[in-house]
Amino acid sequence: MVGVAGLAVTMLHAGLHTLAAAAAPQAAAPGSQAPASTMTPGQRADSTPKGQLKNPYADTDAAVVQAGQQMYMSYACSGCHGGTGGGGMCPPLTNDVWVYGGDDDTLFRLVTYGSQDLQSKGYSRTGQENVVGAMPAMGQIVKTDDDLWRILAFVRANYHGSPDCKFGCGAK
Numbered sequence: 001m002v003g004v005a006g007l008a009v010t011m012l013h014a015g016l017h018t019l020a021a022a023a024a025p026q027a028a029a030p031g032s033q034a035p036a037s038t039m040t041p042g043q044r045a046d047s048t049p050k051g052q053l054k055n056p057y058a059d060t061d062a063a064v065v066q067a068g069q070q071m072y073m074s075y076a077c078s079g080c081h082g083g084t085g086g087g088g089m090c091p092p093l094t095n096d097v098w099v100y101g102g103d104d105d106t107l108f109r110l111v112t113y114g115s116q117d118l119q120s121k122g123y124s125r126t127g128q129e130n131v132v133g134a135m136p137a138m139g140q141i142v143k144t145d146d147d148l149w150r151i152l153a154f155v156r157a158n159y160h161g162s163p164d165c166k167f168g169c170g171a172k
Helices: 002-023 041-047 062-074 104-120 145-157
Strands: none
Touching: 041 104, 041 145, 062 145, 104 145
16 A cells, blocks of 8 residues: 555656646757647557557657656656666666667557556557566646656666667667
8 A cells, every 4th residue: 555655646746747847838859849739648549550659759859858857757657767777676768678668659659548548548568577567547647748758868868778779679
């Protein structure tokens, strides 16, 4: 029960940071413009056919990665995955083990829906980690799909696993 209470506090904390982040204007660096539409993550995932979500940002764009890091911290992703994504009570985001797959589409939907809803939509585990807590649905916490894409660019920029597995081992 302590784990559930801790998760609730973390999610509440993330919600408060989301409100603060929403109030602060964010300037886009050249080459870092937001996509034309900024839907909620749930709206984006629900309106896009499976396999077609693609991050519009490169993990080599320093301004995007920096913004993604700030959002990663403000949305409290670090509470479970560690400050730089190296793991904690949940899996690391920096190695070559992708529990559900490492492609953009799967990662976006995993964060948006959480692991339980993702499984109900036909996804299954493709990898195993020693520490695998259930991923909560963050689609109502993360304000826009653009915020989530920037967070995922930060995650990719901090990847330290096999180059062949950066987008999922066996990715085509």
